[in-house]
Amino acid sequence: MSSELKYSNVKNYIDGAWVNSDTNRWLDVYSPLDGKIISQVALSSYEDLDAAVISAKNALKTWSKVPIKERVQIFFKYKTLLEANIAELSALVHEENGKTIDEARAEIEKSIELTEFACSLPQLVQGEVMEVSRGVECRTERVPVGVVASIVPFNFPSMVPNWTIPNALALGNTMIIKPSEVVPLSVTKIAELLKEAGLPKGVFNIVNGDREIVEAICDHPGIDAVSFVGSTKVAKLVYQRSTSHLKRCLALGGAKNHLLVLPDANPGMTASNVFASMSGCAGQRCMAASAMVAVGETDHIIKQLCEEAQKAVVGQHIGAVISKQAKERIERYITEAESQGASILVDGRSPVVKGKEEGYYVGPTIIDYATPDMAVTREEIFGPVLAIIRSKSLEDALKIENDNPYGNAASVFTQSGGAARYVAEHANAGMIGVNIGVPVPREPFSFGGWNESRFGVGDITGKSSIEFWTKLKKTTVKWNPEAGVNWMS
Template sequence: MKYDQLQNFVGGSFTKIASDRTIPVISPVDGTLLTEMPCSTAADLDLAVQAAKKAFPAWSRTPVKERVQVFFRYKFLLEQNLETLAGMISAENGKTYAEAVQEVEKCIELTEFATSLPQLITGEVLEVSSGVECRTAHVPIGVVASVVPFNFPAMVPNWTIPNALTLGNCMIMKPSEKVPLSVGLLATLLKEAGLPDGVFNIVNGDSEIVNAICDHPDIEAVSFVGSTKVAKVVYRRATQNLKRCLALGGAKNHLLVLPDAKPDMTAQNIAASMSGCAGQRCMAASAMVGVGDVDHIVARLCEEAKKIVPGKNLGAVINKDAKIRIEQYITEAEKNGARILVDGRGAAVPGKENGTYVGPTIIDYVTPDMSVAKEEIFGPVISILRTSTVDEALDIENASPYGNAASVFTQNGSMARYVAERASAGMIGVNVGVPVPREPFSFGGWNESKFGVGDITGKSAIEFWTKLKKSTTKWNPEEGVNWMS
């Protein structure tokens, strides 16, 4: 193994897990064994929760201007350890090193936003009557939990870590069993930055730990990022146990392409969107809806896709099961009458034959009833559907149960606005293939791409990670009492 057997991080130190069950962590890059992850039990989770409960009183009473100093230092440490963290991300997730570097850079941006929180949670104060003052304050909610996915081993954890902790909470994080290494390095950097013991804890495991998190009486809130199927289960179970929950699910993002779109820019954006992180991101272009004659743009898209080479500028998919599933989607579409313009099946990288690669794939003449048109493939695959009008294209987009993102490519401003106002998605792009909002704007979709109120990043996260305390004070009895006092 390249790394020692994984341990939980509880109360400020790494601790062994007494478990009979282990899960091998295999690198998708070349199939090597990176480490083994013992599966924690509900008792292991409780140890972490008790450590967080012990740390919470002192941490929550620490002034936010002092709490945030930890994250100034943490941001510096992310910058100092960028190469190490990026290498670990690439090894365990399979994305290219360049993509891993970009992921760490996004972690730095997320932390930078958290350092602005003291200026964003100042509360309000108003003299509502003579000598009577009403005041609001955002206060932490307690011990919280974050369940994170495999596709962004460091970025998605940093969607929650800086904000939730700066706002005064203590956290239990459950990493994906497929990519558990990077979160451990984040814990080390947080401790080095001066985070008090017990404020951040890691509990490794599988679905047993997710269920235990949803059931634990001392966990006040749960954030989750993963598939829609599991997001629904987590949301229902957590809220049934009277916890607040924000659960982000899957996506089927539609890119509407009009004939007047700039061919080169459109093709480059769509190719990058479909293939970035091997298509394993909820903001990936998954379905292109061509309106009218867009053959010239499709031809350019194929040219761009052929420049994307597995093992060079295209990373691996997460494991063999994912590779088989993605290739089955392509084969099924072909059998059902779709035309494969660029075929990524059977991809292999010399010297890395045990890696799990799928090449860029473009499927044309897809019909709305096909699986590749409706389901999240989570691979470097894009389906092209054809329509005559923008309204027909919008009907296809709006019929999807998901609602994460949608984009339109056109040079017509009024048409762009028409689509943006009518697309049923929480994040909209105009001539942008991956319309992820930058901080302080928040990340979050609609419909079956998100369950719960609010978004997971940006200013919207403040409402999820805090509760509002309202205080009314009066110190002047000589003024008497009226209906406002």
């Protein structure tokens, strides 16, 4: 463990204190920007997790009894601290994830919006009271689930943790979060800000690690609920393993989002939106467009799309991908599609970023005349690559979209209200866009897909998340004996 690294070794955060892991296993943390090691993170043991669960259980006794209007006061302060520290938080995301500084800042701005929504929860979770019979009253109230765990991915080191932290904690739960082991620095800063905001010790805990600690979270009897964001393969495993231990679980997986482009679409708006969708965050987001279905005569739009891609400067407008292995995997998809007869309109393989020659970069790549059976059109690439499939009709385009096993997002670009409505009604996805390349709902609307993109019930953010992070308690009361006895009492 070197003392010369830019960032100190990443510790666990348990019971309000930074503690060393019980393990001797360490992982180097690389910056995708230049391939240099910037820190090291411990790969924790079951004993580390157990200590965090004990801390969370102890904190739950008092935190769950604090009125929600008092709990959210901490998140008003946390929101202010996010705003005050946006430059440092953005720099951390930029350095450990590789996305551009503007994209990193946008991620923190979204974290601020998520926290702002959590501050509104007292107005959304009021119970109901009704006199259901003479002298008999029924009431409902939302109560915390208990100790919850949040397993988060590498692609949004700050935003995705803030999908779960503010809502789950404001609703009275205590949490253990497991950051991606390749981007552990942002969650460390989040813990510091939560502590500064006044969050009591034990309410929020960090346990770093890899697959071993994920499995331990799924198995641990002291954890009541698990949320997960990552690949579909792992989401399925987490969901199956957690629910087999009778936990509630919401596991979000991968995606293969289709953009349907019709001939009447506005060329400039369509080209810029499609390009932003396929290349933003270097394509490393589950809402990125990676398949475009060109319906009819759309060559004029495709030409303008290629011009947008050719203007982008890698390293300036397009950030790095997460690792050398990811870069190699993405470029294999491109090469394979080319060998199968697809046409490479814009080739982003092996770009050179001056001064960062060892960084992990892939330029925007546009592949035309791909077919639905190619890997580049079927599998999640997680890179700045767009495969174009040609279609003669809107019905054929929707069949291609519907045959996709995932179900996060689908968008249509058109000036026809009828066509837009038809796609919105028939696309097999949980989030639909019309002339929008990344149809992510804004708060209070919730984020969540369908099919192979989500396992479990409900969504992870917005008003729909209340159902996941709480249990509904029902109380029936009768005080007056003169009311007599009926079938209700």
